[in-house]
Amino acid sequence: MGFVQNLQKNISKNNSLLCVGLDADKAKLPQSVLQLPLPQFAFNKAIIDATLQYVSCYKPNSAFYESCGKEGLESLEKTIEYLHQKDVPVVLDVKRGDIGNTAQQFAISAYDELGADSVTLNPYMGLDAIEPFLNYRDKYSFVLVKTSNSTSGDFQDLYVTSLPSISPVLGVFRAGEQENVYGVAVTTPSPLYMHVARKVLQWNELYNNCGMVVGATYPEQLAEIRALSEQSWILVPGIGKQGGDLEKTLKAGLNKDKEGLILVSAREIIFASSGGDFAEKAGEKAKETRDAINLYR
Amino acid sequence: MGFVQNLQKNISKNNSLLCVGLDADKAKLPQSVLQLPLPQFAFNKAIIDATLQYVSCYKPNSAFYESCGKEGLESLEKTIEYLHQKDVPVVLDVKRGDIGNTAQQFAISAYDELGADSVTLNPYMGLDAIEPFLNYRDKYSFVLVKTSNSTSGDFQDLYVTSLPSISPVLGVFRAGEQENVYGVAVTTPSPLYMHVARKVLQWNELYNNCGMVVGATYPEQLAEIRALSEQSWILVPGIGKQGGDLEKTLKAGLNKDKEGLILVSAREIIFASSGGDFAEKAGEKAKETRDAINLYR
Numbered sequence: 001m002g003f004v005q006n007l008q009k010n011i012s013k014n015n016s017l018l019c020v021g022l023d024a025d026k027a028k029l030p031q032s033v034l035q036l037p038l039p040q041f042a043f044n045k046a047i048i049d050a051t052l053q054y055v056s057c058y059k060p061n062s063a064f065y066e067s068c069g070k071e072g073l074e075s076l077e078k079t080i081e082y083l084h085q086k087d088v089p090v091v092l093d094v095k096r097g098d099i100g101n102t103a104q105q106f107a108i109s110a111y112d113e114l115g116a117d118s119v120t121l122n123p124y125m126g127l128d129a130i131e132p133f134l135n136y137r138d139k140y141s142f143v144l145v146k147t148s149n150s151t152s153g154d155f156q157d158l159y160v161t162s163l164p165s166i167s168p169v170l171g172v173f174r175a176g177e178q179e180n181v182y183g184v185a186v187t188t189p190s191p192l193y194m195h196v197a198r199k200v201l202q203w204n205e206l207y208n209n210c211g212m213v214v215g216a217t218y219p220e221q222l223a224e225i226r227a228l229s230e231q232s233w234i235l236v237p238g239i240g241k242q243g244g245d246l247e248k249t250l251k252a253g254l255n256k257d258k259e260g261l262i263l264v265s266a267r268e269i270i271f272a273s274s275g276g277d278f279a280e281k282a283g284e285k286a287k288e289t290r291d292a293i294n295l296y297r
Numbered sequence: 298m299g300f301v302q303n304l305q306k307n308i309s310k311n312n313s314l315l316c317v318g319l320d321a322d323k324a325k326l327p328q329s330v331l332q333l334p335l336p337q338f339a340f341n342k343a344i345i346d347a348t349l350q351y352v353s354c355y356k357p358n359s360a361f362y363e364s365c366g367k368e369g370l371e372s373l374e375k376t377i378e379y380l381h382q383k384d385v386p387v388v389l390d391v392k393r394g395d396i397g398n399t400a401q402q403f404a405i406s407a408y409d410e411l412g413a414d415s416v417t418l419n420p421y422m423g424l425d426a427i428e429p430f431l432n433y434r435d436k437y438s439f440v441l442v443k444t445s446n447s448t449s450g451d452f453q454d455l456y457v458t459s460l461p462s463i464s465p466v467l468g469v470f471r472a473g474e475q476e477n478v479y480g481v482a483v484t485t486p487s488p489l490y491m492h493v494a495r496k497v498l499q500w501n502e503l504y505n506n507c508g509m510v511v512g513a514t515y516p517e518q519l520a521e522i523r524a525l526s527e528q529s530w531i532l533v534p535g536i537g538k539q540g541g542d543l544e545k546t547l548k549a550g551l552n553k554d555k556e557g558l559i560l561v562s563a564r565e566i567i568f569a570s571s572g573g574d575f576a577e578k579a580g581e582k583a584k585e586t587r588d589a590i591n592l593y594r
Contacts, residue, residue: 025398061395061399063395063400063402064399066406067405067406067410068410069406070371095393095395096392097392097394097421098360098392099446100446102320102358102360102361103360105358105360105364106363106364108364109363109364112364113364113365113366122392122419122421123421123452124441125441125448126446126449126450126451126453127451128446128447128449129446144422147396147421147422149396149397149423149426151422151423151424151426152422152425153423154423154424154496155421155423155489155492155493156422158457158459158492159458159459160489161457161458161486192452192489195452195455199451
């Protein structure tokens with residue numbers, strides 16, 4: 001079963017658009033878990049058992065495993081294996097972007113070595129860096145469009161004119177330009193993230209396995225991006241600890257079928273308690289978050 | 298010793314701006330090496346011994362190790378350890394970019410776990426994603442500016458301004474705007490890669506450990522970027538197999554001291570021969586490349 005089919009199956013079964021971020025930061029794991037072999041896997045297993053019935057998918061961020069060397073890598077492998085046993089899709093958050101022959105190696109790493117069902121990708125290097133992942137037709141790529149962090153505007157919010165210069169004097173009109181009341185040519189710039197979103201839609205027309213990442217911390221931009229396409233799957237980090245507003249996010253991002261969004265919460269759920277009851281509390285928090293999401297669907 | 302000091306020491310000692318890319322693609326390793334334990338490390342060790350006197354630094358791309366799972370990770374660790382024994386700096390090519398708390402984990406992975414001296418980073422998410430690496434003051438970050446691949450223009454070449462709209466009618470003047478002969482305000486857009494380059498220079502003013510990546514396949518853009526700053530260190534992949542022209546690249550990118558560039562060749566050197574003489578041939582090719590570079594300095 002392909003990623004999207006499996007995702008939709010879990011969305012229906014659990015009536016949930018929630019994705020739990022398995023960011024098993026070793027420094028934050030409960031004492032009871034740290035004594036076990038492969039503590040990150042032991043932690044994830046308990047979290048998965050407690051939250052499985054409330055989620056549509058899981059998203060481990062590879063950074064938290066890579067920072068623990070070989071032990072971390074083994075925990076990540078076992079986590080993905082366990083999620084497959086439970087028949088729930090895995091988005092591996094790696095935010096990759098590299099030239100063709102190297103991207104190919106990263107695709108092998110994510111899909112063949114680790115067995116993920118989906119990845120996150122960085123668009124800065126263009127299609128070359130994305131295509132090796134899209135060639136795995138049953139897998140799914142989420143491309144960063146407007147990210148949830150506070151400096152995401154450094155480049156993503158720059159306005160693109162697509163023209164090397166604007167020539168009101170010459171009055172030359174080119175694609176994307178408009179005439180103003182004075183009859184001079186002006187461009188109507190749009191932000192870089194909108195250009196990236198449009199490119200992702202083009203790529204998806206070719207491959208049919210390409211969606212976007214848009215942070216819940218930017219609901220207005222999410223609405224702009226949703227307006228481009230009803231069908232797109234949008235992965236939305238930033239609810240929970242990062243402070244994204246649930247109601248605004250859902251109003252901005254749901255498609256007409258009240259779907260098309262996957263809402264990620266990580267720390268707020270998995271670290272809901274640091275005591276022996278961490279899994280139980282994570283389960284409660286996951287249920288609460290799922291229900292809060294459904295309130296606005 | 299910090300990265301830049303060690304780099305300069307090796308540049309002087311070996312009279313070389315060459316960086317050998319240790320992209321030890323397992324599918325391309327010679328038969329003689331594949332029978333050894335940790336074949337990627339065995340291969341790298343032989344390549345390093347044969348090329349050490351002709352280089353300024355080495356650049357392993359993490360993709361080729363990650364795609365081999367735990368064995369690959371161990372080979373990468375041992376390669377970096379071996380390079381430290383030889384007192385030559387290591388640029389770990391990972392092209393990272395993630396939100397703050399996650400970028401912190403990647404920094405731990407690259408610097409504390411793997412022991413690299415420098416990394417490559419992706420700018421799309423802005424300063425948040427870069428800062429955790431810059432906080433390691435003796436280490437060094439190379440930020441992607443204009444990449445060597447053929448689709449790098451998809452976004453990097455878009456002309457951008459920092460203004461939401463251009464208002465010739467209102468005549469409002471803001472930073473970065475110019476007045477034309479009609480007295481109306483117009484911005485002068487420049488390509489995204491130039492915006493990124495200027496940001497990198499700002500970050501470097503604050504941290505003094507931040508350079509750029511510019512592909513040898515784009516010498517005109519390299520010249521534009523060099524014109525922004527004499528002091529910047531620019532890492533230049535794309536000579537060798539990727540087809541970048543050495544003479545054009547050096548004319549475009551060297552600073553007035555005939556330095557400031559690190560030129561990366563990977564496949565052309567490390568896979569110069571697939572036979573039992575692979576290391577010897579790599580040494581010859583490295584010497585030849587170093588000398589070809591020096592011809593145009």
